[in-house]
Amino acid sequence: MLEIYSGALDVESILSRWYRLSLRDNCGAFVPFVGSVRDENGISGLSFDLYEPLLKSWFARCSDRVEKEGATLCMAHSNGNVYLQESSFVCAIYSSKRKIALSMIAEFVEDFKTDAPIWKYDLIGKRRIYALERSTPLYGSGILS
Amino acid sequence: MLEIYSGALDVESILSRWYRLSLRDNCGAFVPFVGSVRDENGISGLSFDLYEPLLKSWFARCSDRVEKEGATLCMAHSNGNVYLQESSFVCAIYSSKRKIALSMIAEFVEDFKTDAPIWKYDLIGKRRIYALERSTPLYGSGILS
Amino acid sequence: MVSVEFLGPIEIPTMQLEIGSLAELGEILRTIDESKKWLEVSAIAINDTLVDSLDIELKDGDRICLLPPVCGG
């Protein structure tokens, strides 16, 4: 399940909803990750662009991998501006027993960081500055250079 | 922070409260784990005995280890009966950046499973049956035998 | 005719080009200052699939995207 929201995520209601799904599916382990906007480097927030077609096909492949292990993957991400002490990213894996969810969550978040077609900008004053130095080139980058 | 409750945990309110602490502490990553009671083996629920003095000193040592990495550890556990589709264990680690919380949560849950002085019973019919075969001997076990 | 779309922070309007290969696209984009600087760090998707080779023929109606480095979360 992939959910895209305009602006900050309502983390509490998202976690509650997914938690109830994990109970409905008779799963004993529910392991979320929440990413929030920290006060650092003088930013007033972050901003995101998403490319949905590729995001959806990338997520579907991740979800298949998780489901092959008998677990379920959920993810929500913000589009647009997200301010300090708000959250832009929530994901969760739930599984019958603890080991699968616990071992897959870190791997998924790392894959997400390097592979999800999302661009991040720092909001500083009235400017929206692309976070190039914190970004990772996608698969195949540079073939046209 | 260690919280002990009589009966099932109110997971949604616990997660919401800890999530807000992570924001207040300017942490970008919040990684919980929730353990719930699955419908299996004909049980109607689980029951727990805790030995609080040792649980508290064990938790304090875990918390120190997590804080040395600049992160924060939270845990809640049930005492007594917890029924199907209810939850008995929630923990969370939050940290400035994602890597520490993500890498420590699985380790903490495994330590918890082998070291926390908590005893589990299956509730079947009117009986409360000690889950010996799923339990792990504590450090130093057998010295009196 | 193929369309070429520039994603995220690349501020170039979508192009419609009469080209038959990715190699031709590279030749064109290397001559434009605005696009040239992104080529080394950008990935290419054809019809929303990332590719890793220039040896791909383009068909009429193909949608090409340039994707600069990403950072979600």
Add this chain to the structure above:
Amino acid sequence: MVSVEFLGPIEIPTMQLEIGSLAELGEILRTIDESKKWLEVSAIAINDTLVDSLDIELKDGDRICLLPPVCGG
């Protein structure tokens, strides 16, 4: 006098014993059917600290606990 408490599923009431060492405690508990079967799998805490040796002298007022295998969560 020391107290000996049996935790979790061990259904033995707390004992008050006049003993000077863990080795003596082992001798006593091995003679009681109810406690004997737990000794191999149980850990021992003295004043809430787990110990891994019998070479510990007991003092008046010490609290000893027997802790059978655990399973939280």
